[in-house]
Amino acid sequence: MSNHVINTGTSSTLPDFPGLAGTPYLTNRNFFDLQQIPPRLLVVGGGYIALELGQGMARLGSQTKLIVRGNRLLAQEESDVSAVLADAFEQDGIGLHFNVTVQQIAYTNGVFTLTLNNGEVLDGEALLIAIGRKPNTQALNSAVTGTELDAQGFIKIDDQFQTTHSGIYAIGDAAKQPAFTHVSWEDYRRLKAILCGEHRTRNDRVLGYAVYTDPLVGRVGMTLEQAHKQGITASEVTLPMAHIARSIEWGHDLGFYRMVIDTHTNLILGATLVGYETAELVHVFLSLMEAKATWQVLEQSVHIHPTYGEALPSLARLLVGDDMPTCPNM
Known part of the structure; x- marks a missing residue:
């Protein structure tokens, strides 16, 4: 008997906004077919694709505005991740419109006009729809x-x-x-x-991922809230990027490093890294978690100075606290 495997992926979810059908709107599939930078870009959505493509286009010179149904960016992430990215986007001159929905779309003479439910009217030469994915x-x-x-x-x-x-x-x-x-x-x-007869399951590896904004977001494992929802006694430590020597030297002060641990076993449960090259750094935590290492393994590591990775043991050392025994000769 033969086996068959379905891996058809997903595609962009398209909203039923009045006036959208028949217009040259963009999705992640045709976004890179653009032959020139639009003077103004309107982005509907506040997730990975909306943020990555919206910020990229803004840095190429397009006046960019994000229309977000909720009250923050990357709603599935921790709230302070959203706050850091909102700060970064505002520094890039990106307009952020929260708690709004699109009521009507018009496309005339190469310009999209979006009417929002709060009465605002936004114009742009390009419109990117990035509100989610549907299975193919x-x-x-x-x-x-x-x-x-x-x-x-x-x-x-x-x-x-x-x-x-x-x-x-x-x-x-x-x-x-x-x-x-x-x-x-x-x-x-x-x-x-x-x-081939081996025992594997659909979720038997530590999940890591990244969001390719600037600053980057590197994620692996659980957040503190997710750990608590699973009944795990957990705690977290956070180190601001502004306290890291390499960040100060390079002017990358937005963001933070965060680690979540199981307070009973000392196992590392997850990490959230927001900052420069954190999509690379998060692999340190991914490997430690696959090896079922405790936070003490990271705390005892000697990372190279001056690097961004040098701050990862410093993050773990925040767990040492003031109750450690002191040397009697000091």
């Missing part, structure tokens, strides 16, 4: 095979990627796995191992 499962004719989808159209799978039809598996974001390329690749490695 419409053409699978899943009803015929008995491969069930959930209410959002994602493929239902068990812990080992098996769909509701024997011999059909699904991996990647079409199966509601985290929407990152490296996760889809690891899903392939997991499924290959499962089919």
